[in-house]
Every structure is written in C-alpha cells, then in structure tokens.
Amino acid sequence: MSFLNYSTREINFKIVYYGPGLSGKTTNIKYIYEKIKSENKGKLVSLATETERTLFFDFFPLDLGQIKGYKVKFHLYTVPGQIYYSSSRKLILKGVDGLVFVADSQRERFEANIESLEDMLENLREYKLNFDEMPYVLQLNKRDLPNITPADELISVLRKKNEPVMEAIATSGEGVIDTLKQISRLVMIDVKRKLQ
Numbered sequence: 001m002s003f004l005n006y007s008t009r010e011i012n013f014k015i016v017y018y019g020p021g022l023s024g025k026t027t028n029i030k031y032i033y034e035k036i037k038s039e040n041k042g043k044l045v046s047l048a049t050e051t052e053r054t055l056f057f058d059f060f061p062l063d064l065g066q067i068k069g070y071k072v073k074f075h076l077y078t079v080p081g082q083i084y085y086s087s088s089r090k091l092i093l094k095g096v097d098g099l100v101f102v103a104d105s106q107r108e109r110f111e112a113n114i115e116s117l118e119d120m121l122e123n124l125r126e127y128k129l130n131f132d133e134m135p136y137v138l139q140l141n142k143r144d145l146p147n148i149t150p151a152d153e154l155i156s157v158l159r160k161k162n163e164p165v166m167e168a169i170a171t172s173g174e175g176v177i178d179t180l181k182q183i184s185r186l187v188m189i190d191v192k193r194k195l196q
C-alpha cells in the first residue's frame with residue numbers, strides 16, 4: 001500500500017516500468033523526466049552498476065492535486081530487463097502501487113515479452129501482491145520499427161486482464177505521457193477505494 005507521510009502530508013506512490021531488456025523502459029522514464037517542470041521533480045537517480053541501468057526519480061504531478069489534504073507524489077522506477085538481473089527486478093517490485101509493462105513490438109522479441117511478463121507475475125506472487133487488483137497498463141513500444149508484430153496479435157498474447165493498452169514510440173515520446181496518465185488514473189482510483 002502507498003506510503004502516507006503524516007508530517008509532510010504527502011502520499012507516495014511507487015510506479016514500476018517492467019519489461020524485457022532494451023524494450024524502452026528507460027527511454028520512457030527519461031522522456032517523462034524531461035517533460036516535467038524542474039520545480040515538480042526530484043533528481044533523476046541512476047542506481048547503476050556499469051551495465052545495470054535501473055533508474056528512478058520522484059516528482060509531484062501537476063494535475064493530480066490532493067487526496068484528503070495530502071499532496072500526491074509519484075516515484076517512477078524502471079527495472080533492468082536483462083535476464084540475469086532477476087534479483088534486482090524482484091527487489092524493485094517491493095511495495096509497488098502501479099505497473100507499466102513495456103513490451104518490445106519487434107518480432108524477434110516476441111518470446112522475450114512473454115518471458116518477462118511471466119517473470120513479473122511470478123515476482124508479484126512471491127510478494128503476495130494480487131495482480132488482479134494491481135493498477136496496470138500494457139504499453140506496446142517501438143511501433144515505428146518495420147519488423148513488428150501487429151498490435152492485435154501482441155494484445156491477444158500479452159493482455160492479461162482487460163488493462164488499458166497503449167501503443168508507443170518512446171524515442172519520440174509518442175504514447176509515453178498517455179501511458180503515464182493511464183497508470184496515474186488507475187493508481188488514484190485504487191487509493192481512493194482503499195482510503196474509503
């Protein structure tokens with residue numbers, strides 16, 4: 001559950017961008033970071049070893065306002081997608097309030113998407129987080145490339161529970177802010193339900 005800070009009157013949400021290696025998670029986060037006014041964001045911090053490019057930062061979204069007098073603060077994280085960073089991926093999922101799965105639309109990454117999605121679901125199970133209730137958005141990224149799987153084919157395999165599906169080109173920012181808006185919306189609905 002999201003973290004309420006009584007003294008600063010903030011409510012904190014953790015949003016994690018999940019997906020296979022090189023699907024465009026970091027590109028999403030960096031684009032969002034560039035678009036947010038400096039007074040509304042914290043530092044973009046990279047918890048990186050030489051090859052591990054996990055990123056996170058926090059910010060106050062302008063249009064989400066307040067819930068019951070609490071300022072809403074979002075913390076965006078990406079996981080390292082490469083297979084061998086399994087333990088980091090699991091660690092970053094701890095306490096997650098909302099998930100975006102960034103799929104790579106390229107044909108040669110079809111199986112990698114399925115494996116990464118299974119890995120995500122397994123990690124959620126291990127934390128005893130109920131995926132059915134988790135705010136969740138599926139993003140089909142890299143729609144600009146020539147060798148991609150048609151969207152409806154990807155959806156039929158990757159869509160797990162009627163979640164919003166967003167097509168994106170993270171390198172140009174297409175669909176990136178819309179994806180963030182969708183996950184924000186779902187997280188806010190979820191917290192209002194929990195606070196009732």
Ligand SMILES: Nc1nc2c(ncn2[C@@H]2O[C@H](COP(=O)(O)OP(=O)(O)OP(=O)(O)O)[C@@H](O)[C@H]2O)c(=O)[nH]1
Nearest residue numbers: 021022023024025026027080081082142169170171
């Ligand atoms: N053509 C195209 N390239 C993209 C798109 N999104 C990301 N890329 C490129 O794909 C590569 C990988 O992007 P990253 O954002 O680093 O991928 P990642 O998911 O963070 O990868 P890991 O951290 O290794 O898991 C980079 O060269 C990006 O420029 C896209 O929509 N279209």
Ligand SMILES: [Mg+2]
Nearest residue numbers: 025026053078
């Ligand atoms: Mg990355």
